[in-house]
Amino acid sequence: MVVRDVRTLQILQLYTCLDTVQSIEWSSDSMFILCSMYKRGIVQVWSLEQPEWTCKIDEGSAGLISARWSPDGRHILTTAEFHLRITVWSLVTKSVSYIKYPKEAKQAMHFTKDGKYLALAERRDCKDFISVFACNTWQLVKHFDTNTRDLAGLEWSPDSRVLCVWDSILEYNLLLYSVDGRCLATFKAYDYALGIKSLAWSPSSQFLAIGSFDQKVRVLNHVTWKTVVEHPHPSSLDSSSAVIYKEIEQKPQLLGHDADAPWPPTASKLMFTIQSKYEVVDGTVQIPTTKPDPDKANPRVGISLLSFSPDNRYMVSKNDNMPNALWIWDVQKLSQAVLLLQVGNIKSAQWDPHQPRLAMCTSSNKLYLWSPTGCVSVEVPAEASFQVNSLQWHPDGNAILLMSKDQMCVCFLADDS
Template sequence: MNFSDLFQHSNQLCKFSPNGRHVCSCSQCRVVIRDVATLQIVAIFTCLDPVQYIEWASDSVHVMCGMFKRGMVQVWSIENSEWFCKIDEGMAGVVACRWAPDARHILTMADFQLRVTLWSLTTKTVSFIKNPKNLHTNMDFSGDGRIMAMVERRDCKDYVNIFDCSIWKLWRQFSVDTKDCKELRWSPNNQVICLWDSPLEYNILIYSIDGQNLGSYSAYSNALGTKKVAWSPSSQFLAIGSYDEKVRIINHLTWKMIIEHKHPSTVTAKSAVVYVEVEKRLPRSQLVSESKYEAQEPPITLQVTKPDPDKPNPPIGIGVVLFSPDSRYLVTRSDNMPHAVWVWDMASISLVALLVHANPVKVVEWDPKQPRLAMCTGTNKLYMWSPAGCISVVVPVDSPFKVNNIHWHPNGKVLVLLGKTHYCLCTLDNE
């Protein structure tokens, strides 16, 4: 592994372009574009207010910056420094924004969810969509970018609006059997839409594009229900992480459960390889110099965080559910056992690896090209797992640097490691 120098950023805003050539970071009002290969600055843009959100367009040419405190969005081009766009909703404000797949339209949401505005960068036309729910969780584009599905809340009932993105016209609208839809997601094969209710209701619904209810699933009632849902890249499985510390796998043929993965505090599974992080500390110092994984035989007891009943959003339930890019593995993490990362084999339907860390795991991300995990715990180390084994690597920088977030490069050969105020790039070896 090779690590770059540290560069400044703010608000954890640092993203690779879709083509992987550039990395964009923000430091207050400044937007800095660097070449990933040389780390040389390609462009610098100055916004009118501190940036709170950035997103690349699919063409990797335009960068959108959201300044929600000012109710404004600015768009920049890395190919034409003289071109820029400013979107201002006026008194309505802007609380969210995102690109359309064609990289020529932008959607913004007004304050109090009054409307979604569609802005065209080519024709400079404006369209409005009334009664929307959340712009990021209750709206999704099909994988080919041809269709947009959006949840509309009207008369205390949820509706799904289907739009044709080629002409931006409403194609179909149908009601759904949710009480308060929390999220909507297309299947990776663009065949069906999955919706699920707020945590107060355990309710998973599957709809076809023409509004036909293909199936539904509910594991229990009268308790906190769904927390995380994830499609497998093959669209064959739907993984549901619940507040009862279980992950249930639904199949795409009958939309019924095929397996239930429990997350007990004492792990006895003989099929799993248990890796425990062991730290080595410097003498006369509390600073951690390095650590390594050591294999241990089950059974093993995990550290459990007891939720405080006086605080909102207690750390319980399955907070991470992610499939590997080949759909072979599923990684999970229980929020009340944050030190442990569970890796499940979808072929044998069993636990294959359990990674126990010295500190709570903050972020878990799959390599977009192969079954390889990257993890961070808010310390100066980067953790990785693959079917061949796992490693712990100290980030070799001069100043104190704690990794709080990570993002993979689209080719899976580079990682961006985000600290509180700085970031660096980690280039992986070919092997």
């Protein structure tokens, strides 16, 4: 496990783990690092201030399928195999607490943003329940049942006042609860079809966006919990309704070859690069679509990516059967603002943590950035072929971590101010 300085990429610490590390996670104050080794049922914790300090958590015969920090950065929650229990380990007092009956779901637990409460989905006697725990004592403060057939996930609003709960994809069912367990509202858009695929709270907690398998985004308001706008994702779009940016690839250029040098050049110096730029489309554009296979589970259709910008001004969405398109909506005007059409399939897209600036990648050697001022395509300056498969913003928004299959690099963004 290697810890590097963000600016210089120099190695600060090097830790040797007992087995193959399958996941890592920083504590909230960046003082500790958690390394999970699920095959051996072990979690190792390392300290940056005291490299000689070590901690090992062994679940033993119970097995281990997940491990994560609590918001205070001093407790670790581990989940045993078959979801038999969740164990809370304290790094301060070395005490251990157990939580029974956790439900196996995509997002079965979620902490409030202020770190005071934990909501946990449970399954008892073939029925779904939710338990709310106080994170300072890990005592149960509220326990109530939910009107769900097969709870798929739960998430607190950013202001920690409302808990959103949704059912499995087989039934469109969304419920909103207060901290004390009162059901504030329910929402169901349609019946007898695949339901909710993604969900996102706005930073102000005023809006709740729901992405569905019917290729639509529905935005609810926090007063009545009714739909304020419904955003479709049509296969064609006119430039009169939104600004359309289309990526255009230019002819490949030969790099590493002097015009006066003999031809052909040696193979070791031969390297082609395909440059690209954005053009603003005027008129109607057809969006490439893929037909999902009805014989396969989890069809590639519906809204899989849904996220609000940090200033609450824009929202981005991606429809899975339109893998080359990214849709950006104006939250204030409740209308579409931008359509981005890429040459390759969009693999990842993330907002800058501090401003409405969107970064995305398409498994090419380029990083794409959008802001209200326009779009830009930046080539990753790597000697070998560097295909950006995923990216991660630095918390201050001044750098982006780009990751390929077996390489990484840090892209620093100059501050114009």
